[in-house]
Amino acid sequence: MGGTPAFGRTGYRSNHASRPFDRSGTIGSILKDLLNYARLTEALRAWSALHVSKPPRFLSWDSTHLFIKSGKILDEYAVKYLQTTLTSSNKELAPLGEPLMLNLGKHRWLSTDREESYSDWLAWILQGMSGFAEILPLFGLNDEDAGGLLGSAGIVRREVKSQHGRTDIEVPIGKRGLLLIEVKVRITGSELPLQLERYAQMVAEQNLERSVLVLLGVGAPDPSLPLYNFTFTSWRTMCQRLRQCARRLRKSDPLRAAAILIFCGAVEQNLLGLSGEHRHLRSLATVNYLDEWRSEV
């Protein structure tokens, strides 16, 4: 992700800092000169003499060729590494299996822009959980974030309409609380803060005892964008936590564990670009991902 505020508004020195127009008084004198073309010509000549041109940078693909060659060597190693990692992950999830080995990229329900499908499936998974003690950690939250009042979740609602818009997932917390999840399957843009502000306002108007607002997305929004009390969680992190949940359930509740894993596989393949099959220069990303979730005990 780019466009963070770190440099744009800081003491980062532009190499244009010594432009003559930056000196006070110069603009005024030039304006006067506009009335006197002869003097202006002299000024231009003087400027021209001051100009030191940089030698043109020679553009070449040499570095690129070197880079591509190195990438090919890396890829040969990645193919073997991917197989080893998939085998380990498969064992970890036995008697089920590693969902990345099942191709979930072709199903129409799960194509990239079907935000509703992902929301429906996630809502169903949340509904099957025992309560907030299980739900909140999926989003990196705990009972402190929810006001210290955990309990069982109410009926999970989808696409609740109001004057503020249509929310993605709402999970009631008791009678006077709400977990609101805004689901995004694409990189979020500048319209996001307006939407979040509307939903935050909607929640505030309900005078709830406690509310937890979550933004679920592929990549973190630009830090300069206001999130209005929403906490960002990435699909990547949430799926790794769901995998851990499936690992715990795989023997006691294998059907539910399998459903969770298939959901993870769909998200990982369609939204995160991971795959159990070798793809040019993409396999190490999958290896790192699988290593990460397995290392979380």
Added chain:
Amino acid sequence: MKKVGLEKETEFFVTGVRTYVDADDAMTEFRRMAQHKCWTVASRRLGDINKALDMRLTPADLHDYDQKTDDHHYIGKQAEVKGLGGLYFCLRLSREDKGSNFDAFVFLYRKRRDIAEGLWDRSRALEAVTWKGRNNLGFGQTLPENKIPKFDNYLDGAVTDFLAFINESGGLKKHLAPAS
């Protein structure tokens, strides 16, 4: 002369057409790999970082960071620091007159100049702070060509320099008091 120039231009374009997709894949994978290395180092040091900043960051709070300025490329991870701005762990690539320059880099960013003024004041006299911007404090470890494989160690060293500065300054919380 013009004809030679045109031939060079055509050759460059043809090479670009032939290699662009592979080159782009290699760049994407390189960026991901650099970010993963930064994530690994930063995750390992989160206990110390949380203590110094009085925060509860987890590895999931480290998000991708990639920025290009006129002189530098920054590739790594970033975490929001509530009440201040952000903390960045990255590989800094620079083009210099005599070649390239690489650094393992950690920096702290504040959103406004009136936040944590004491920290910025204190940095002025310290050599350990290698970059003293109006709103950035950077802790860099120059990476010699032959040490590039040891990038993780150098980034870890930059984290250590950053933590030493924060801890010797009395922790971040002290500087985020309303009076500051």
